[in-house]
Amino acid sequence: MKQINFxxxxxxxxxxxxxxxxxxxxxxxxxxxxxxxxxCGIGECGACTVLIDKEPxxxxxxLAEDIEGKEIISIEGLSVDGELHPIQExxxxxxxxxxxxxxxxxxxxxYGFLLQNPNPSREKIVFGMESNLCRCGxxxxxxxxxxxxxxxxxxxxxx
Amino acid sequence: MxxxxxxxxxxxxxxxxxxxxxxxxxxxxxGEMSFSSLFAQxxxxxxxxxxNAYLRVKEDGRVDCFxxxxxxxxxxxxxxxxxxxxxxxxxxxxxxxxxxxxxxxxYDAGTWGSLTTRFTDPVLRAAAAEAREVLLDLAAExxxxxxxxxxxxxxxxxxxxxxxxxxxxxxxxxxxxxVRSLTKKPELKKAKDFKLIGKPIRxxxxxxxxxxxxxxxxxxILPGMVYATIVRPEVFGSKKVKVEASKLSDFAGVQLIExxxxxxxxxxxxxxxxxxANSIQVTWEAPVxxxxxxxxxxxxxxxxxxxxxxxxEGSLSFGKEVSTIYREATYQDGYKAHASIETHVATCYFEGxxxxxxxSTQSPFGTRASVAKALEMPLEKVHVKQIFLGGGFGGKSNxxxxxxxxxxxxxxxxxxxxxxxxxxxxMYDNFRTAAVVKVAGGTDNNGKLKVWDFNIYCAGTRGxxxxxxxxxxxxxxxxxxxxxxFGTGAxxxxxxxxxxxxxxxxxxxxxxxxxxxPLDFRLNNLQNKEMIETLRLxxxxxxxxxxxxxxxGYGIALGQDAGTLVAMIAEVFVEKAxxxxxxxxxxxxxxxxxxxxxxxxxxxxxxGITMGIGYALYEEIEFNGGEMKTTNFNRYEITRFSKxxxxxxxFIDKMDAKPQGGGEPAIICVGAAIAxxxxxxxxxxxxxxxxxxxxxxxxxx
Numbered sequence: 007m008k009q010i011n012f013x014x015x016x017x018x019x020x021x022x023x024x025x026x027x028x029x030x031x032x033x034x035x036x037x038x039x040x041x042x043x044x045x046c047g048i049g050e051c052g053a054c055t056v057l058i059d060k061e062p063x064x065x066x067x068x069l070a071e072d073i074e075g076k077e078i079i080s081i082e083g084l085s086v087d088g089e090l091h092p093i094q095e096x097x098x099x100x101x102x103x104x105x106x107x108x109x110x111x112x113x114x115x116x117y118g119f120l121l122q123n124p125n126p127s128r129e130k131i132v133f134g135m136e137s138n139l140c141r142c143g144x145x146x147x148x149x150x151x152x153x154x155x156x157x158x159x160x161x162x163x164x165x
Numbered sequence: 166m167x168x169x170x171x172x173x174x175x176x177x178x179x180x181x182x183x184x185x186x187x188x189x190x191x192x193x194x195x196g197e198m199s200f201s202s203l204f205a206q207x208x209x210x211x212x213x214x215x216x217n218a219y220l221r222v223k224e225d226g227r228v229d230c231f232x233x234x235x236x237x238x239x240x241x242x243x244x245x246x247x248x249x250x251x252x253x254x255x256x257x258x259x260x261x262x263x264x265x266x267x268x269x270x271x272y273d274a275g276t277w278g279s280l281t282t283r284f285t286d287p288v289l290r291a292a293a294a295e296a297r298e299v300l301l302d303l304a305a306e307x308x309x310x311x312x313x314x315x316x317x318x319x320x321x322x323x324x325x326x327x328x329x330x331x332x333x334x335x336x337x338x339x340x341x342x343x344v345r346s347l348t349k350k351p352e353l354k355k356a357k358d359f360k361l362i363g364k365p366i367r368x369x370x371x372x373x374x375x376x377x378x379x380x381x382x383x384x385x386i387l388p389g390m391v392y393a394t395i396v397r398p399e400v401f402g403s404k405k406v407k408v409e410a411s412k413l414s415d416f417a418g419v420q421l422i423e424x425x426x427x428x429x430x431x432x433x434x435x436x437x438x439x440x441x442a443n444s445i446q447v448t449w450e451a452p453v454x455x456x457x458x459x460x461x462x463x464x465x466x467x468x469x470x471x472x473x474x475x476x477x478e479g480s481l482s483f484g485k486e487v488s489t490i491y492r493e494a495t496y497q498d499g500y501k502a503h504a505s506i507e508t509h510v511a512t513c514y515f516e517g518x519x520x521x522x523x524x525s526t527q528s529p530f531g532t533r534a535s536v537a538k539a540l541e542m543p544l545e546k547v548h549v550k551q552i553f554l555g556g557g558f559g560g561k562s563n564x565x566x567x568x569x570x571x572x573x574x575x576x577x578x579x580x581x582x583x584x585x586x587x588x589x590x591x592m593y594d595n596f597r598t599a600a601v602v603k604v605a606g607g608t609d610n611n612g613k614l615k616v617w618d619f620n621i622y623c624a625g626t627r628g629x630x631x632x633x634x635x636x637x638x639x640x641x642x643x644x645x646x647x648x649x650x651f652g653t654g655a656x657x658x659x660x661x662x663x664x665x666x667x668x669x670x671x672x673x674x675x676x677x678x679x680x681x682x683p684l685d686f687r688l689n690n691l692q693n694k695e696m697i698e699t700l701r702l703x704x705x706x707x708x709x710x711x712x713x714x715x716x717x718g719y720g721i722a723l724g725q726d727a728g729t730l731v732a733m734i735a736e737v738f739v740e741k742a743x744x745x746x747x748x749x750x751x752x753x754x755x756x757x758x759x760x761x762x763x764x765x766x767x768x769x770x771x772x773g774i775t776m777g778i779g780y781a782l783y784e785e786i787e788f789n790g791g792e793m794k795t796t797n798f799n800r801y802e803i804t805r806f807s808k809x810x811x812x813x814x815x816f817i818d819k820m821d822a823k824p825q826g827g828g829e830p831a832i833i834c835v836g837a838a839i840a841x842x843x844x845x846x847x848x849x850x851x852x853x854x855x856x857x858x859x860x861x862x863x864x865x866x
Contacts, residue, residue, distance in 0.1 A: 140506070
């Protein structure tokens with residue numbers, strides 16, 4: 007067991023861990039932030055996507071020993087004081103979700119993508135989001151939402 | 166059916182009467198699901214009624230709408246609130262949906278079959294209209310005026326020619342306890358008076374879902390809860406022979422649970438639970454494999470002898486005789502997974518002899534019954550709570566995970582969470598069945614269909630009634646219990662995806678053989694006027710007569726499901742050298758009766774089409790006997806962003822008609838529309854779904 011230190015949504019965290027635990031378990035079970043979802047456990051679906059130092063990663067494939075000193079953001083960290091982030095607003099206004107289970111991962115992946123690619127084209131969005139899966143079939147609306155948010159974000163980037 | 170419902174409702178009825186709070190409550194009965202039978206129980210006391218949903222105008226003026234249905238992404242949390250708000254004349258934001266709680270909500274068999282809008286809507290509208298009348302009666306008494314001189318706006322009743330005289334629902338219901346049952350048909354609003362029905366309403370649960378606050382079954386964290394991991398065999402249907410668990414001593418705090426074939430471990434840390442389970446060696450006795458994904462079709466044809474004639478008219482031999490063009494073909498479709506992104510989950514705890522469960526289930530009352538039966542408990546000792554589902558598509562109709570979780574909780578004496586891994590999901594899903602359809606068709610010189618012989622293995626007859634005018638026809642369904650080597654079940658429009666693929670592919674084959682374009686061929690042979698109108702709307706919206714670019718193809722498919730007629734036209738591009746298909750555009754026209762929430766209906770249609778691209782082009786379970794080779798998304802390709810075409814949905818305007826199904830219908834046409842478009846693009850006729858690049862290349866050889 008060793009002490010692992012990181013921040014989750016701006017809050018400093020220090021946990022006694024073996025090092026082989028997945029970041030998904032840390033976030034969902036140890037820290038009880040359940041907005042991040044388990045979908046496949048092998049990084050294929052993207053439901054567990056969070057940001058580490060502003061890069062989208064699959065938390066199910068990330069080990070505790072690799073998050074020392076990192077800044078982690080999960081879906082719970084996106085809206086501040088109840089005010090929704092432009093990506094969340096855009097997902098609502100385009101109704102870019104149905105069952106909502108992939109939504110946290112979609113939004114976090116979109117956030118990381120938009121930080122690197124301000125105001126992207128639709129083709130670029132599709133490429134950037136390709137490895138996140140949605141079984142309900144909201145893809146086209148998700149692209150619409152990210153396009154809208156991409157126009158809003160440069161004016162209003164938070165992090 | 167009726168008596169089953171009676172038994173099931175007995176408990177919730179008693180509880181409802183007991184727990185009834187203040188306000189105005191309307192109960193109503195679903196009976197055998199026909200609208201007229203709702204009102205057949207005139208004069209019966211409430212205690213005797215089989216009510217199936219109810220609503221309450223609370224003392225604060227807000228409205229609780231109770232339904233046994235669940236929300237899994239299909240949007241009824243929005244559309245049901247919409248129709249209640251419409252008839253009750255309140256803001257949609259003042260309606261609280263209480264769904265799928267077996268102690269608060271009345272009995273419902275399950276959320277499937279695109280039934281909610283068709284059968285729950287009319288009942289809820291009637292109840293809301295009745296509640297409005299009760300409130301108007303109370304207001305009339307309050308003002309000492311006739312009811313006809315009053316009006317309701319946003320939950321406030323006022324005197325028509327003196328708006329200073331007004332009273333809110335909240336004031337009218339305060340301190341009162343009024344129960345009304347529907348004994349006569351209340352006056353429902355006409356389409357011209359609708360303020361909400363027919364208007365696009367965005368999903369009311371979107372904010373909860375974009376913030377991560379929406380709770381699914383695995384998001385329930387209970388004090389002292391342990392996480393269960395079940396040790397599974399590699400082959401479905403295996404029997405446990407021996408358990409070797411000596412290495413468990415390496416894991417402090419782990420508890421081994423054994424009951425019959427169930428071998429599981431629990432621990433307060435899910436990571437430890439998983440590692441501990443991996444340390445256990447179980448010897449299993451596996452059933453002998455009978456077929457794999459390649460041999461299954463011949464196996465089904467050879468094994469199944471029993472058949473039922475579903476539709477028959479004229480003489481097949483005469484029809485064949487008068488046909489100048491006659492074509493036979495065999496269409497095949499492999500097993501498909503539901504592949505909801507949320508796996509099966511149950512979280513539960515015992516308090517004394519009573520268990521409370523949050524489960525990803527399309528049938529909370531089915532879960533209650535299954536758990537009660539498995540654990541030999543009375544129904545009232547099992548409480549299934551309201552929770553969001555991360556997708557269902559028919560796949561969450563059974564209750565296996567809840568029975569497992571409750572069994573483990575009882576044995577270990579702690580609250581338990583069981584989250585199936587994706588591998589378990591691919592083993593214990595009730596797959597869309599593999600199926601074969603053997604078709605023969607014939608036309609005369611004018612391209613008029615004269616004969617149709619349609620033999621379905623395993624896919625059933627849902628939606629197969631012919632809407633083409635064919636004088637000599639036979640539709641038969643071949644099926645047999647125990648023929649599959651793992652679980653099969655309903656998959657978004659059960660069977661209809663497969664049979665529509667076979668019928669509409671073969672119609673296309675006949676059209677090309679007759680040298681007539683597939684649109685004209687269909688219009689020439691259709692007998693159903695509504696279908697003709699729906700097809701014309703699709704063709705017009707699509708621009709079917711527009712010239713195609715090289716390598717592009719158009720494909721039409723027609724179908725019917727859950728009372729809705731579907732006409733779909735797809736445009737694809739096929740790269741001939743590689744057989745790669747890119748879906749470019751899909752137009753879907755539907756005659757679905759009254760469209761309650763056009764926005765929600767579009768979401769469902771788009772979703773069905775997007776999901777359908779997957780089964781048409783990629784999805785196929787690989788297996789040998791009960792051993793699944795497909796264990797995760799790396800070997801089960803579903804539709805992705807880049808494969809989603811531009812989608813356009815158009816609905817026939819029928820606001821005064823009854824609403825029909827919306828969740829399932831569109832998906833049934835995707836397979837054939839894509840298959841026919843692929844043929845149009847490159848000349849490859851693929852008779853087996855998914856229509857993979859390899860199969861396209863093989864067909865081109």
